[in-house]
Amino acid sequence: MKSKTLFILCWCSFIISCDFDEAPPTMTETPYEFNLPAGVPFPPIPSDRAVTLERVALGKQLFYDKRLSRNETISCGSCHLQSEGFADHHPISIGIDNRIGFRNSPTLINVAYHPYFFREGGNNSLESQVFGPIEDHREMDFSTIGIIERLKDDENIQTLSHQAFGKSLDNFVIVRALSAFERTLISANSKYDRFKYWGENEALTISEQRGMSLFFSTRLNCGSCHGGFDFSEYAIVNNGAFASFDDHGLARITADSSDIGKFKVPTLRNIELTAPYMHNGTYNSLEEVIERYNQGGFGHPNQSSLIQSLQLSEQEKSDLIAFLKSLTDWDFINNSEFSE
Template sequence: MKINPVIFLIGLFLIVACEKAEIEAPVVDNPVLSLSIPSGFPAMNSAVQANLPTKYGVALGERLFQDKRFSGNNTVSCSSCHIQSSAFADHEAQAIGINGRVGIRNTPPIQNMAFMKFYNWDGSKLNLESQAIVPIITHEELNSSILEVIGKLQNDPSYPLLFTNAFGDPSITADRIYRSLAQYQYTLISANSKYDRVRLHQNEVFTESESRGYTIFQLKCKSCHDTELFTDQSFRNVGFPLNISTQEAGRARVTGIAADYMSFRVPSLRNIAYTAPYGSFGQFATLMDVLDYFDNGVLEAENLDPILKANNNRIPLTQQEKLDIIAFMKTLSDSTFVGTTKL
């Protein structure tokens, strides 16, 4: 019997296609996670919409966040400095990286990152996806390279499945590493403090001291620590003691503008009780030290914040006002977020 070559080729194609379909891995169900946006929070960074957290993307990001192979000698991970019980900061004045090297700045907490417009003390990055490379290549932090990191991960037999679940195939790329790390951090939302429960009328009230502190805070602190993030995300020189490092220039390191010299991003005060010491390089051991400094008078500078200039370079506070403000700031503590008991 004579076989029609066209029919034969079609049949052969169908057989190969069926066999290929049988050996292909099933499509992984990797749903987008629903981020619970707290009441009153500002809009999310636009980068979030382009990299929405997924079930397996977040799981991969958390695994990478804890992997010490991101450092040159496999001893330090992101989580070595960003510790959950400290609101993903630490208690070092300046960050301690590979081989005990000391960085020039204090480790910032990484809560509510999805709602931030700038990252790092100087705002050098506008999205988390591009921020991740900074600690990887910095000499005092992880002191590695993304190519070195990829090479290490490729030798771990557990990672191909994790990348397949998150991105559809086992390819380990720089972009996928950055995206998954960002996805994990986008889920670190903190908005379950006593302050939040009082604000939302959830059967909790301030003490007399906390209530007084809240009132004083509105008058003397809110101009910088505004919105439900407790930062207006601006960059200001508030006359804090200067870092002696010749590498430090604050926001001016990014912009090259003299008027930005020693201006830093206003930090969020959420979970502030967990993140001592304070200041861009840990200048202050306690919250009382910070308030005492403002009360006594800050350093003069040509670009000192106008609010301070208008008040003779200080924020005058009585001792009782300081105690009350601190009592209020402690109500911003989210014990669920940091995984500890209440303060």
């Protein structure tokens, strides 16, 4: 009786995983080299989530795989495009069957540094975040159970899965592989980085340097919110960009009216590629954004006191924009390591 049960168990586990002609490949853990310049902090990676070349290879494959959506039409890469700084150009993202989503797609660049995810910070791990888009009926409208079943006989995926995690594709493998790939999306080679971290004094023009001084000045205060290596320390604040809010931001989870209109400070890296701007994509250009800050915001009751009228001259506005454009990292945008 006992051996019969064992036989049935073995047989079941055999049919739910890929039918390899030979034994599945063994797990290999080749460390991923982050290659960051001096001064750029190493991303905080939990000790049980080591980023290996094998995990990144599988994660990248899954990131660009449309079979992760119910009708196999969209992948993570459909809303997070490398050429658009891992964001997209729609004001509000568009998902399966052209369903309009809920927010503007944020960049995934430097997401390894974020302490929480989504625009109001309502999710606290890169791993659990993965279930959001897969299950959202306006995004991929599917399930990890469906994905596991659909990919169970895909020899390429199953080989990568065994190499990366020593087992067939399952929930654990899907979320860990995607996060491993996302943690490698580090942009640190813009003109600004070459000036600041790589010691190239000529990397920024005089106008860009003036814009940088303005940006970090106590008069403009941009650096108080958009500070540090990633141009954000991820505070959740109201930046005065709107007079009223359909999307209540942080208040959606706290139900506290003093949190209405508070959103996670976004990075400004590669900002010229990620238009339109803000959580709802209603600002079309950097000029519009600067003009709103120049006016001192709309004065919503929850607006941060750091947002004040600036009285910028035309020269100052164009210097500021020149500086923001120096944050584009073309090496990163064109790096085939991150491409489909």
